[in-house]
Every structure is written in C-alpha cells, then in structure tokens.
Amino acid sequence: MEEKKRTSSESALHKKMKAVTDLKTLGEALYHQIEQGEFPWIKMPTRSIDNIYYSPELRQYILGERRVKRSARNIRHIRPFTQLVWTAFFAHQLSTQRKTSTLRDVYYSAQAYEMSFKDQSESDNVITDLETVIGLAREDFNVFPEERSAVFGDLTIEYTVPGYEGRRMNMTSHPDGLMIGPALTYSELVKTSADKVIAIEKGGLFTRFIEENVHKKFNALLVLTAGQAPRATRHFIRRLNKELELPVYILTDGDPWGMHIAMVIISGSANAAHLRGLATPDAKWSGVWATDIVDYKLPTDPLTEIDVKRLHELQRDPRYKAKLWQREIKTFMKIRKKAEQEAFSRYGLTYIVDEYLPAKLEETK
Amino acid sequence: MTSQAFEEISPADFFYRNRDIAGFTNPSRAIFASIRELVENSLDAAEIAMVPPDIYVRVTYSDGDPDSNVYKLRVEDNGSGITSRHIPSAFGQALFGSKYKLKQSRGTFGLGGTMAVLYGQITTHKPAYIVSSTGSTKVYKYRIMIDIQRNKPIILERKVLINKEQWHGTIVEFSLEGDYFRAMPKILEYLKQTAVVNPYANVAFIDPKGRFYKFTRVTTMMPSPPKETLPHPYGVDVETVKRLIQMTSHRNMLDFMRTHFHRISEKIAHSFLEFTGIAQTKNPKKLGPQEIVKLVQMMKRYEEFRPPSATCLSPLGEELLKAGILKELKPEFTAVCQRRPATYAGHPFIVETAIAYGGDIPRKGDFILYRFANRIPLLYDEASDVTFRVVKTMNWRRYKVSQDMPIAVLVHICSTKIPYKTVGKEFIADRPEVKREILNGIREVARKLQRFLSKREHVEREKRRLSVFSKYLPKIARFSTKLAGKETEPNIERLLESVNTVGGKEKNI
Ligand SMILES: Nc1ncnc2c1ncn2[C@@H]1O[C@H](COP(=O)(O)OP(=O)(O)OP(=O)(O)O)[C@@H](O)[C@H]1O
Numbered sequence: 001m002e003e004k005k006r007t008s009s010e011s012a013l014h015k016k017m018k019a020v021t022d023l024k025t026l027g028e029a030l031y032h033q034i035e036q037g038e039f040p041w042i043k044m045p046t047r048s049i050d051n052i053y054y055s056p057e058l059r060q061y062i063l064g065e066r067r068v069k070r071s072a073r074n075i076r077h078i079r080p081f082t083q084l085v086w087t088a089f090f091a092h093q094l095s096t097q098r099k100t101s102t103l104r105d106v107y108y109s110a111q112a113y114e115m116s117f118k119d120q121s122e123s124d125n126v127i128t129d130l131e132t133v134i135g136l137a138r139e140d141f142n143v144f145p146e147e148r149s150a151v152f153g154d155l156t157i158e159y160t161v162p163g164y165e166g167r168r169m170n171m172t173s174h175p176d177g178l179m180i181g182p183a184l185t186y187s188e189l190v191k192t193s194a195d196k197v198i199a200i201e202k203g204g205l206f207t208r209f210i211e212e213n214v215h216k217k218f219n220a221l222l223v224l225t226a227g228q229a230p231r232a233t234r235h236f237i238r239r240l241n242k243e244l245e246l247p248v249y250i251l252t253d254g255d256p257w258g259m260h261i262a263m264v265i266i267s268g269s270a271n272a273a274h275l276r277g278l279a280t281p282d283a284k285w286s287g288v289w290a291t292d293i294v295d296y297k298l299p300t301d302p303l304t305e306i307d308v309k310r311l312h313e314l315q316r317d318p319r320y321k322a323k324l325w326q327r328e329i330k331t332f333m334k335i336r337k338k339a340e341q342e343a344f345s346r347y348g349l350t351y352i353v354d355e356y357l358p359a360k361l362e363e364t365k
Numbered sequence: 366m367t368s369q370a371f372e373e374i375s376p377a378d379f380f381y382r383n384r385d386i387a388g389f390t391n392p393s394r395a396i397f398a399s400i401r402e403l404v405e406n407s408l409d410a411a412e413i414a415m416v417p418p419d420i421y422v423r424v425t426y427s428d429g430d431p432d433s434n435v436y437k438l439r440v441e442d443n444g445s446g447i448t449s450r451h452i453p454s455a456f457g458q459a460l461f462g463s464k465y466k467l468k469q470s471r472g473t474f475g476l477g478g479t480m481a482v483l484y485g486q487i488t489t490h491k492p493a494y495i496v497s498s499t500g501s502t503k504v505y506k507y508r509i510m511i512d513i514q515r516n517k518p519i520i521l522e523r524k525v526l527i528n529k530e531q532w533h534g535t536i537v538e539f540s541l542e543g544d545y546f547r548a549m550p551k552i553l554e555y556l557k558q559t560a561v562v563n564p565y566a567n568v569a570f571i572d573p574k575g576r577f578y579k580f581t582r583v584t585t586m587m588p589s590p591p592k593e594t595l596p597h598p599y600g601v602d603v604e605t606v607k608r609l610i611q612m613t614s615h616r617n618m619l620d621f622m623r624t625h626f627h628r629i630s631e632k633i634a635h636s637f638l639e640f641t642g643i644a645q646t647k648n649p650k651k652l653g654p655q656e657i658v659k660l661v662q663m664m665k666r667y668e669e670f671r672p673p674s675a676t677c678l679s680p681l682g683e684e685l686l687k688a689g690i691l692k693e694l695k696p697e698f699t700a701v702c703q704r705r706p707a708t709y710a711g712h713p714f715i716v717e718t719a720i721a722y723g724g725d726i727p728r729k730g731d732f733i734l735y736r737f738a739n740r741i742p743l744l745y746d747e748a749s750d751v752t753f754r755v756v757k758t759m760n761w762r763r764y765k766v767s768q769d770m771p772i773a774v775l776v777h778i779c780s781t782k783i784p785y786k787t788v789g790k791e792f793i794a795d796r797p798e799v800k801r802e803i804l805n806g807i808r809e810v811a812r813k814l815q816r817f818l819s820k821r822e823h824v825e826r827e828k829r830r831l832s833v834f835s836k837y838l839p840k841i842a843r844f845s846t847k848l849a850g851k852e853t854e855p856n857i858e859r860l861l862e863s864v865n866t867v868g869g870k871e872k873n874i
C-alpha cells in the first residue's frame with residue numbers, strides 16, 4: 001500500500017489560522033470606524049443572482065466584480081449588520097478556543113447574547129455573509145452543517161483535532177461507514193489502496209454496496225452524499241480527487257434532481273459562488289441516466305410537472321452545456337419517465353453490482 | 366243614490382290621526398320624540414334670551430309605579446319664557462308658534478311641543494302643567510288640555526305668582542305612555558350628540574331609575590344669533606308675493622322690490638324691472654293675478670340677484686364645533702371645517718363638517734356618522750340621509766383612510782329652511798347644492814386627517830428608527846471591541862446624536 005500523505009491538509013490548518021486573523025482584522029476595522037465617528041460599514045461581493053457567473057476555467061460558479069457596501073447607517077442594514085458582527089465575534093471565539101459548532105448551535109447561541117435571529121435561515125444567511133466578507137468557508141471558522149454524510153473503504157486518515165492529534169483511523173473500521181464531520185474534514189489523508197471513489201446518493205444503496213463488498217470488488221472508496229451533498233462532503237470528495245488523485249464516479253437516482261446532485265459535486269452551486277475548493281470538476285456522473293432507463297428497461301414513474309419544469313431550467317443552465325448532459329435532459333423530456341436507484345432490484349438484488357456498476361464505470365471512465 | 370258625508374278636521378285632529386309623520390310612531394319613539402321636542406324648544410328659548418342654556422330633564426314613573434308604562438316627563442329651562450297669553454296655545458294648539466320667521470331656529474313647524482302634550486293626553490288623559498316667566502315680575506302657572514277637534518287649548522287652571530328672583534324660563538310637565546327602556550339608548554345618544562353641537566349648554570337628565578346623566582358646558586361662548594331676513598326672490602312663490610303686496614305701504618314697484626326682498630339694491634331693482642318689462646312706477650297693488658305670476662317667474666329667471674347673505678344663519682363655528690367634539694367624543698384628533706354660505710332654491714345654508722379619529726372613537730368596521738341640522742342631532746333613518754350617501758360614495762382610499770379605522774364623520778347643516786323630508790326632522794333630502802357642500806366639506810376634513818395621520822406615522826417611524834439605532838449600535842460597538850481584542854468600547858453617542866438630528870430635520874419637511 002502506497003503511502004500518500006499530503007501536506008494540503010496543513011493548508012486547512014492554515015486557512016483556520018487565516019480565519020482567526022481575518023475575523024480580528026474585521027473587528028479592528030469596525031472599531032476604528034466607530035472611533036472615527038463613522039457609522040461602521042463593510043464592503044463585500046454581491047451575492048445576488050445577477051452577480052453570479054459560471055467560470056468555464058474554474059468550472060464552477062463564481063461571484064462577479066460587483067460589491068455592496070453594508071452600512072450601519074442604513075436602517076434596513078443595521079440589524080443584519082449587527083448579526084454579522086456578532087457572528088464574526090462568535091466564530092472568532094470558536095476558532096480561538098478550537099471548538100466547533102453547527103449552524104443550529106449558532107442560531108441558538110445568539111439568544112444568549114440577545115442577538116435573536118428570526119429563524120435559522122436568517123442565521124444561516126448571515127453566516128454565508130460572513131463567508132463572503134472574509135472569503136473563507138464556514139468550516140474554516142468551525143461552523144458545520146447538521147446533515148452528515150459518510151465514507152467507507154480502505155483509507156487511513158490522521159486526526160488533527162484536539163485530543164486526537166496523530167491518531168490514525170481506517171475507514172473500514174465501522175461497518176456503517178464513518179461520518180464526514182469536522183474531525184474527518186480536517187484530518188490528513190494518509191494512505192489508501194483504493195483507485196477510485198464512488199459517491200452514492202442514497203443510504204440504502206450505500207449499505208448494499210458495503211454488504212456486497214463493492215469497495216473490494218471495485219477497489220473503491222464509497223461516499224454517501226445523503227441527498228444533496230453537504231459542503232464538507234463536497235470538500236472531502238475534492239480532496240480525495242486532488243490529493244489522492246482518485247477518479248470520482250457519482251451514482252444518483254435517474255431524475256432531474258439526482259442529476260443535479262451530481263452536478264453540484266462536479267461544478268458547485270450558485271449558493272457557494274463566493275467559495276472555492278468545493279467543486280470536483282473531473283468527477284463523473286455515472287448514472288442513473290435517462291438513456292439507462294431505456295437501455296435497461298427499468299421500472300419507472302412518470303415525470304411530474306415540477307420535474308419537467310426543473311428539466312427546462314437545467315437545460316438553460318451553463319453548467320449543463322456539455323453534450324452528455326444535454327442528451328440526457330432531452331431523453332428525460334422525451335420518455336417523460338424517471339427511475340430510482342432501487343429500480344435495478346427488478347433484476348435481482350445483486351444485478352446492480354454485478355452488471356450495471358461495472359458497465360457504467362467503464363462507460364464513464 | 367248614495368251620499369257621502371263630508372267633514373272638516375282641525376290641524377290637531379290631523380296630527381292626532383297622523384302622529385307617525387311627526388315621529389310619534391310607537392311608545393318607544395313617542396317618549397324619545399317628546400324629550401327631544403321639549404329640549405329643542407328649551408335650547409331655542411335660551412338662545413333667544415342669549416344665555417347659555419341650563420336644561421334639566423326628568424323622567425319618572427307616573428304614580429311611582431315601576432311596572433306601569435306611564436311616565437311623567439319634566440323639562441325645565443332658563444330660556445326666554447313665554448308671554449302669559451301665549452302659553453296655552455304654545456302647548457295646546459297645533460301649528461302655533463313664534464318661529465315661522467326667516468331665520469335659523471330648531472323649531473319650524475309650530476308643532477313639536479303641542480304634539481308631545483297631545484300624545485300625553487291621548488294616552489293618559491291627564492292635563493299638562495306649564496310654568497313660565499319672561500323675567501318680568503310675574504310667573505304664570507297653567508294646567509291645560511287640548512280640545513283636539515277644535516285645535517284649541519282648554520285652560521283648567523291658571524295661577525299668577527310673584528317672580529322675586531327675576532327668573533326667566535319655562536317648565537313643562539306631563540304624563541305619557543311610553544317605553545323608556547327601549548328608548549333609553551336613543552335618548553342618551555340624543556343628549557350626548559346635543560351636547561356635541563351645543564358645547565355651551567348644561568344638560569342634566571334623571572331617568573326613571575334615578576340615574577343621573579350630566580353634560581357639562583365647556584364654554585359660555587355662544588354662536589352669534591341669527592338675524593331675521595327678508596325673502597330672497599329666488600325662494601318666493603306667488604302666495605308670498607301676494608301677501609307682501611297686501612301688506613306693503615309702497616306705491617311703486619321700485620320701492621316695493623327694494624324693501625321687501627333680500628339684497629335688492631336700487632340698481633338691481635332697476636335692471637330687474639327693466640328685464641320684466643314692468644314699469645318702475647307701477648303701483649304694486651294694481652298688479653293683476655297674471656302679472657303676479659309672471660313677476661314670480663321672472664324672479665326665477667333673472668340672473669343678477671345677489672346670493673342670499675348668511676346673517677340669518679347661526680352656524681356653530683369651527684371653534685365651538687371642535688370644543689363639542691373634544692368634550693363628548695374625546696378623539697385623539699379632530700378637524701373641522703365651515704363651508705362658505707351657499708343657497709338652494711333661494712334658501713341660504715351653511716355646511717359645517719368635522720372628522721374625529723382615535724381616542725374614544727370606537728372601531729365599528731364602518732365610519733360613525735353624526736348628522737346635525739340647525740344644531741339638532743338626527744338619529745333616525747340614517748341610510749336615507751344625503752350625508753350617508755356622500756360618505757358611502759366617497760373614495761376614502763385617496764385619503765389613506767379605511768372603514769376599519771376608528772373614525773367619526775360629522776355634518777352640520779344650518780339653514781332657514783332645512784330640506785327635511787318629514788316633519789319628524791329625521792333626515793335630509795338629496796339637494797344637489799347641499800350635497801356638493803357636504804362633499805367638499807368632508808373632503809377638506811378628510812385631507813386634514815390624512816395630513817395628521819401621515820405626520821404621526823412619520824414621527825412614529827422616526828421614533829422607531831431611533832430605537833432601532835439605539836438597540837443595535839451598542840451591540841455593534843460591544844462585539845467589534847471584543848473581536849478586535851480591545852479593552853474599552855468606542856463611543857457611539859456621536860452616531861446616535863447624528864441619527865436624531867437628521868430625524869429632527871426630517872420632521873420639519
Ligand atoms: N321652552 C320654551 N321656551 C320658550 N318658548 C317656547 C318653549 N316651548 C315652546 N315655546 C313657544 O311655543 C311655540 C310652539 O312650540 P312648538 O314646539 O310647538 O313649535 P316650534 O318649536 O315653533 O316648531 P317645531 O314644530 O318645529 O318644534 C314656539 O314657537 C315657541 O314660541
């Protein structure tokens with residue numbers, strides 16, 4: 001087994017340190033402004049739709065040049081502004097004390113400071129603002145989402161979180177897989193025998209693959225995205241791809257939503273246009289394609305109106321320009337049907353592992 | 366062959382048979398109408414005497430029996446009093462009165478007081494008791510009943526007392542069948558609204574249960590009394606002109622026109638006669654019937670007459686109207702407007718409007734309407750009244766006002782001839798000239814309300830603004846201090862002040 005320990009996880013540590021200093025710098029700037037008798041203000045890139053562009057070079061969404069000034073002088077800004085300052089203060093505290101927090105924690109913690117948020121989406125939004133202001137992902141200042149996805153397979157990592165520094169762990173050590181949480185996100189990737197990554201949308205299939213020894217049969221690391229992949233998971237997939245140079249194959253349901261789960265892993269989302277390092281542009285969507293539905297004669301459901309509307313949106317989306325995507329969208333529209341990953345059970349429980357998977361891995365190599 | 370029997374009935378008999386048209390429809394309406402007629406007579410009398418009215422109204426169980434539906438009504442005032450020899454007729458003869466003149470007063474028909482006494486008599490068969498003095502050395506006491514068929518008072522008793530204190534005023538007391546408790550809400554409402562348009566009056570009321578209601582004056586200032594006026598040529602008919610010709614001492618048309626009509630100068634009389642083709646020197650007594658008819662027709666057609674002056678009117682005035690509204694309705698805001706005098710069919714009139722908002726004004730899901738005519742509240746048949754229609758058809762959204770706001774609209778019309786639709790004086794007919802004045806008057810106060818509301822909203826917005834800044838700025842200061850790792854917080858007072866002065870400036874816009 002080749003040892004592939006990389007130093008790039010240090011760049012994660014580096015980013016964390018940068019987060020601490022950037023947050024403090026932000027505080028100093030605001031402090032200075034007030035001291036000068038000025039209403040504190042912040043300039044940051046606009047996250048509105050008309051400032052989000054698709055960058056063919058980076059193969060992901062990015063923010064354009066436009067910037068907004070948020071000022072405490074403005075009655076409509078002052079509340080979110082205050083929330084932003086508080087969030088910066090809270091994040092700084094988390095980072096310096098080397099503690100992590102979930103988005104939900106942040107929402108509740110605010111109340112202790114009489115800094116109420118209307119709801120969690122308001123606090124999530126302010127956290128995204130803070131990401132945009134300092135140009136770092138929330139994970140870099142120790143705020144993680146609740147949804148957890150998992151990884152399974154022969155990968156050894158080394159923890160860097162307090163209390164576990166230097167401890168190693170193999171990703172086969174638990175039959176359910178290991179949760180991709182903060183600790184795993186900032187661990188170092190030490191070694192692996194796998195030569196590919198298979199990302200799977202649904203927990204049922206992920207478990208089936210483990211049971212069927214897919215990791216061994218295909219020499220693969222299995223990643224469960226649990227629906228739309230959380231950012232930590234996308235970041236993790238990217239690291240597997242970049243640091244360990246493993247090709248990534250994505251298996252989703254055969255419908256516009258599954259297709260888009262794959263696309264967000266590959267090209268990122270508009271919501272994260274202000275961030276880098278989440279996309280894996282070389283990852284492949286291996287199925288279930290619309291053409292697979294036809295070729296494998298899978299049991300189907302009809303597309304709903306919403307499905308069709310979504311297809312029309314995707315058809316116009318710059319990320320979907322490539323031939324494969326356009327062909328699949330058109331096929332979906334033509335057959336007006338969709339199929340879930342479980343649909344292969346019609347040919348027996350192991351069919352998907354024995355027949356479909358090898359064929360598709362080959363096809364999308 | 367059949368023969369029909371003909372008979373003649375007296376006015377008293379007519380109104381006895383048709384008491385509905387005077388508002389004495391049922392026991393509940395009757396007690397309300399009686400109180401109302403007597404109170405209005407008292408208010409008129411105090412204004413004639415030019416003293417702020419002190420009126421005392423008492424309703425008791427007749428014979429002290431709470432189970433009977435017979436009540437005793439007593440109304441006292443400090444008004445002009447009635448000369449002794451007119452007292453019996455004033456209350457014992459229908460269509461007898463002192464207010465048939467061309468000047469504004471509450472009474473007009475010479476009917477109200479007599480109707481009340483008549484109703485009492487036909488339901489209880491008891492005499493009425495009247496005490497009155499004009500402030501002379503004597504006080505007169507009468508007990509009367511009405512000979513309905515002959516429309517004549519029957520004097521049962523007459524007493525003359527020495528008036529040591531130079532008291533002037535009138536006391537009327539009589540029994541009547543009624544339904545006080547059903548009428549009670551309307552009676553109280555009537556007294557309250559009377560207090561609104563008579564803020565210089567004291568009105569006390571004791572009801573059969575001994576409950577005491579008091580409406581106290583807030584001013585002793587009274588509107589200037591109306592002056593009697595001559596008929597306006599646009600408003601006269603053939604009969605009026607015939608009567609004038611009969612009584613005139615003038616021997617030529619020029620002088621006749623000049624002296625007996627309202628606002629006709631020599632010059633106008635001149636050109637008007639030229640217009641009619643009647644010689645200036647013609648003796649009016651020599652005019653033939655056809656000539657009189659033609660003269661009246663020409664009067665309507667001639668366009669150069671000056672509009673009637675309003676000296677015969679006695680509007681309340683903006684100040685008093687406001688005082689009345691503030692004292693009785695206790696709104697947060699009120700705006701009043703007195704329109705300039707106008708005329709319909711030769712009758713001068715003045716419209717006064719007001720709007721009241723918030724405070725004690727309740728939210729009813731619709732505007733509350735207060736209608737007044739010659740300082741009388743009108744409580745019945747609201748939906749038939751011209752004001753109701755005007756308010757309903759106005760586009761209130763233009764004034765940023767909606768039906769669910771606590772708003773009362775008041776309209777007061779004063780005129781020598783209020784266009785009532787009935788002798789019950791309950792609602793006002795739809796005259797285009799009157800309607801226009803009402804509309805414009807309400808529009809004006811609505812605009813004032815709009816201005817008030819938007820100003821208040823502005824002030825409130827400013828307050829809210831300031832409170833937002835003083836809520837968040839300290840937090841921004843606190844957290845940036847902690848974030849920057851500093852010891853002391855920066856001073857935000859300057860920032861707060863700047864927000865405040867900007868707010869102050871904006872208030873003056
Ligand atoms: N309280 C009073 N004080 C002085 N005079 C009175 C009083 N009550 C009645 N009168 C005199 O009696 C007359 C008749 O009163 P009545 O109420 O019957 O008619 P009115 O007031 O002239 O007209 P209306 O029918 O419109 O009320 C009045 O015109 C007035 O001269």
Ligand SMILES: [Mg+2]
Pocket residue numbers: 402405406471472473476477478
């Ligand atoms: Mg009267």
